[in-house]
Amino acid sequence: MKLRILRPGLLTTVQDLGRPGLQQYGVTAGGALDPAELRTVNGLVGNEGGEAGLEITLVGPAIRFDGDGLIAIGGADLQPEIGGEPVPLRRAVLVRSGAVLRFGRAVSGCRAYLAVAGGIDVPKVMGSRSTDLRASVGGLEGRPLREGDELSSGRLSPQAARIFRFLEKRDSGRPFTVAPWFLPDSRRRAPEAERVVRAMRGRHFEEFDAESRRAFFSRPYVVTPQSNRMGYRLDGPLLHTRRRVELVSEAVCTGTVQVPPEGRPIVLLADRQTTGGYPEIAQVAAVDLPVIAQMKPGERLRFREVAIDEAQALLMEREAGLKRLNRILAVWGQCLWEG
Amino acid sequence: MSARVGVFPLGDSAVIARFGDRIDRDVHKKVRALTRRLEQNPPPGAVEWVPAFASVTVFYDPLLVRPPRGVPPYRHMCRLVEELVEEAIRSAEGAMERPEGEDADGRLVEIPVCYGEEFGPDLEFVARHNRLTPEQVIDLHSGRDYRVYMIGFAPGFPYLGGMSERIAAPRKASPRLLVPAGSVGIAGAQTGIYPIAGPGGWQLIGRTPVALFRPAEHPPTLLRAGDRVRFVPISRSQYDRWTEGEA
Structure with missing residues (x-):
């Protein structure tokens, strides 16, 4: 075809x-x-x-x-x-x-x-x-x-x-x-509904001031039109480190939430660069990356803190679901063949 | 702020091993030693690793890590990487005591560069900025070997260490919209080569006819972290012959 x-x-x-x-x-x-x-x-x-x-x-x-x-x-x-x-x-x-x-x-x-x-x-x-x-x-x-x-x-x-x-x-x-x-x-949710995105503390979480740390995990953020396959730029409470931060470049991850000096967080997605040097306040749980990828500019989200072992357990659960699905589809396929 | 040294989880699918918080040859020796160990003996579940100036990040699939009962995958992965880090530190420190081993490891890659004129529109600026002649800038830039500390920013883009401070120059006030692939530039005390065309604010001093990004090959880049690089000045006619040969 x-x-x-x-x-x-x-x-x-x-x-x-x-x-x-x-x-x-x-x-x-x-x-x-x-x-x-x-x-x-x-x-x-x-x-x-x-x-x-x-x-x-x-x-x-x-x-x-x-x-x-x-x-x-x-x-x-x-x-x-x-x-x-x-x-x-x-x-x-x-x-x-x-x-x-x-x-x-x-x-x-x-x-x-x-x-x-x-x-x-x-x-x-x-x-x-x-x-x-x-x-x-x-x-x-x-x-x-x-x-x-x-x-x-x-x-x-x-x-x-x-x-x-x-x-x-x-x-x-x-x-x-x-x-x-x-x-x-x-x-699937109503388009106007606020999404919850689970995230873990990032490698520089403790370097952010108390107000930023609180705001990040409690206040809503809006997806801006400056969002694409490389990353989503969010608008909401500005985030600041306690001191000026000079970082030596390191590898970044998909789901890393980095914060440039102006204070608006960016969630890095699949087409991100491989390395970066901005302070990182959080890391989105792998299981919730699709939640972000399915959001449009103008939609709202709120980050909720999870522990790493919880995030990994959620990922395993989703994987088991996908595997189960493929088994069911395979069995159906077999039935169709015989029927 | 100083970055913590040690092995830490980065979310649910990566761990980072950090050896320091600055760009330093001895720190980077440990990075290279750990990278070699990962290549020889990757922990079960590890998907890939990315060496940087002072750290190595190991990406893994939490579903493929086989931790003992009751241990979450991330803790198990940290433990496996910690073991490799200890070995890497021992071997890197051993190597530092042997002066003949100093900086001799890694492949030496020669990169031909046609300096100045249309390929290096900012060569004059870099020279004036440092009260040098363009020829002196070329001599200083090509007269030493550089270490590839890491590849990042773009496919095959090398972060090179070891440029002479005498040819350092600030970035352009407004970046160019399109820097051609192969352009060799200076930004601050760093030099680099653009593997793909794109916007960029570095001062351009020359261009190489050699492709740094090679998507049809494996690995898909000319340079790898740990390599040594030497720039070799070539003339415009040599550059043209080179590109014809590639075509």
């Missing part, structure tokens, strides 16, 4: 789970900003989990499918539709050749993920298909998708082929056919 980009949307890029292992060379780990969601929609179309899909930001693209294919959409709700009919989220969908999938604006969340059975087939660069916009590598020519671009999907796994055949049998000649099973998205 081929995907023809009729309209690119605001920022649509090819992303997989990134390229860890190269940070010592200054290469950003990158990858989907909401990796749990990419893995989930990959699972729905019978992929292994780490296949490349499209990350679609705020205003979505229009895509024509040349050839029949199997897709699933998850994450933010950008009101996807085919032929005027809404395409449900977090479901396997059989699309017929010639169908045009159109996304609108995000009504909840910030980033949608489109998985296709077999994954988006672009060459791997440094071990990954993710687009690194700053280094201009990976994905399609290292850049966001443009009108007229064409992408191909890779080979279907046996599981994907089973789902495909099952939906083909239910096809009634319409441009798309929806699987009868779906996964609820427990993370």
Whole structure:
């Protein structure tokens, strides 16, 4: 199957789970900003989990499918539709050749993920298909998708082929056919609701003055428009260290909350630089990074302090959930085959 | 403020081993010794590590660490890294007592640079700022070896230690919007090379025809932390021949 980009949307890029292992060379780990969601929609179309899909930001693209294919959409709700009919989220969908999938604006969340059975087939660069916009590598020519671009999907796994055949049998000649099973998205919230982001104390927490330490973990912060795949700049109570801080550059992490001298915190995300030298007040729990990645400019969040062992336990819980999901999908696949 | 020395967790997926709070050759020897140990004997669950001026950060997957019952993964990872740190300190201190080993480790990488004119629009400024001639700046810049303390900021960007204070120069008041890849610059008492094109405020004194970022190779960069670098002046015609050879 081929995907023809009729309209690119605001920022649509090819992303997989990134390229860890190269940070010592200054290469950003990158990858989907909401990796749990990419893995989930990959699972729905019978992929292994780490296949490349499209990350679609705020205003979505229009895509024509040349050839029949199997897709699933998850994450933010950008009101996807085919032929005027809404395409449900977090479901396997059989699309017929010639169908045009159109996304609108995000009504909840910030980033949608489109998985296709077999994954988006672009060459791997440094071990990954993710687009690194700053280094201009990976994905399609290292850049966001443009009108007229064409992408191909890779080979279907046996599981994907089973789902495909099952939906083909239910096809009634319409441009798309929806699987009868779906996964609820427990993370979905009303857009105006304040999000809670769990975080641990950062390496320089004690260097901040008492007022800043208190404010950070109790007062709300707003996502500013100066937010992107490298980091989210937040507006709220200004944060200051007790003394002037001169730091020797060190590695930074995804989720590090650093504070430049003007006092507004920045949460570093997947496309961050590998090293930094600003004081760090906190570190967002890995399990809550997708919460930030799904926030739009203007939305509010509050940081809540957690201990490291609690953050790690939450991460293990989520991982167990994803594994359980893949087992269930595999069993279904088997049933479809036999039935 | 002084950074704490030791091994500490950084959130739920990394730990940092810090040997000091300044840029210093002896501190960096310990960084290199720990990096070597991590390469030879990575702790279970470690995904990657990033050496810096005075620290090494180890990134790990908490799901792949296998701690004893009742011990959280981060504590177990700290303990494993602490053991490597002790070995690294012992070996680095041993090496410091052997003068012949002084600074001789690490690969020596020669980087050809065409200084001045269109490639080094700020060479004159750096010279004037330091009451030198452009030729003296070139001699001072290319007349010594530099240590790659760390790679960061951009893919393959080396933080180099050891530049002569006599050619130090402040950053430009307003950064250039586009500095071409390969540009060699000075900012304060530091020198560096831009591996990819991008905005930048360093004083540009020359350009190398050699690619520092090589996404098709592994590792994807010309330089690695711990290398030594020597700048070799080349003429404009040598530069042009070099780029034709690459094409």
